[in-house]
Amino acid sequence: MRIVFMGxxxxxxxxxxxxxxxxxxxxxxxTQPDRPQGRKKVLTPPPLKEAALSYGLPVLQPERMRRPESVEAIAELKPDLIVTAAYGQILPKAVLDIPRYGCINVHGSLLPxxxxxxxxxxSIMEGEAVTGVTIMYMAEGLDTGDMISKVEVPIEDDDTSGTLFQKLSLAGAELLKDTLPAIISGEAKGIPQVEEEATYAPNLTREDERIDWGRSAHAIRNQVRGLSPMAGAFTYLNDEVFKVRACSCPDEERASGDYAPGTIIAADKNGIAVQTGDGTLLLTEIQPAGKKAMQAADWLKGxxxxxxxxxxxxSPQ
Structure with missing residues (x-):
């Protein structure tokens, strides 16, 4: 069983x-090519490349998998099976047709x-209580292939995308371990997805990171959790970008008085309380423009x- 692994x-x-x-x-x-990272734009290898090199495995980093030379490079490896996990490129039919056991994907949701x-x-930004991992046969469409196996993973109230990534990556590895024998033996049965139940999770954009204070406190908190610890949700204070890294929803559902959404109604050792379209949001970890992330209470001291x-x-006009 020769496997080409993509991620x-x-x-x-x-x-x-x-x-x-x-x-x-x-x-x-x-894996994907090395990319510039951080403010200094240091050329950085993907995490999977570093792991592969630690095992002494050969690594390919095609810029575009659809290019003929990329397809040829995969064909020359003569894989029996291709396994992908968050690779980041859609495989063309020419690649999907190479391995005799097909191509399978470890996907971080309960498809469809x-x-x-x-x-x-x-899944966090939408306030889901449970998610999971699906192993599926790959097809030409975007995550449209037949499903082979699933495992559910609850989303805890304090989960961020960072903690959930870790949980699902471990759950996915275990599910893959349990599923591969059935694929190899031919016993794995693909279950078609119900198209009417499909929802989509496109890559995040800058607009997804912008806080709309007219939304509810709980919706904004889910947005912050879903964007942490990577990009972070942002707003504007004194015409400068101000990121919110962590927050909570106090027990009081609404602030007293008549405050417009976005108004700071309290700032003390507990954090920065902000009126939203429905309820109060307490900012506990923030990142002002040009500074590192810090506790809101520490920032308030100066x-x-x-x-x-x-x-x-x-944005400022």
Whole structure:
């Protein structure tokens, strides 16, 4: 059983580790090219590449999998099976047709819900109570292939996309371990997805990160959790970008008085209380423009907030 494994972020690493531990032959690991990271734009390899090199595995990093030379490189490996986990590119039919056992994907949602590139973040942002991992046969469409197996994972109230990524990556590796024998023996039966139940989780955009203070406190908190610890949700204070890294919803559902959404109604050792369209949001970890993330209480020690100060959803005019 020669396997070509494709993936990019840390989500894929436990699945590769499991394949190595179980003694599967990994013909090569395919991942995205190294990309500039951080303010200094340091060329950085994907986490899966680092893991593959630690195992002494050959690594391929095609810029576009659809290019003929990329397809040829995979064909030359003569894989029996291709396994992907958050690879980040859609495989063309020419690649899907190469392995005799087909191509399978470890997807971070309970399909057909949350097809696409950001299922973990968006499941939190949408306030879901449970998510999971689906192993599926890959087809030409976006996560449309027949499902083979699933496992559910609850979303805890304090989960962020970071903690949920870790939980689902481990659950996915274990599910892959349990599912592969049935695929190899031919006993795995694909279950078609119900198209009417499909929802989508497209990659995040800058607009997804913008806080709309007219929404409810709980909706904004879910947005912050879904964007943490990566990009972070942002707003504007004094015409500068102000990121919210962590927050909570106090027991009091609504602030007293007549405050417009975005108005700062209290700022003390507990954090920064902000009026929303429905309820009060308490900002506990923030990141002002040009600074590192910090506790809101620490920032307040040196900050000067004018009476009636407020956050704005829109950018400065």
């Amino acid at each position: 990019t972020p840390t989500f894929a690493v436990p699945s590769l580790a499991m394949l190595m531990e179980q003694g599967y032959e990994i013909a090569a690991v395919v 819900k949350y097809r696409g590139g950001a299922p973990i973040q968006r 900050a000067r907030l004018e009476p009636g100060a407020s956050f704005r959803s829109g």
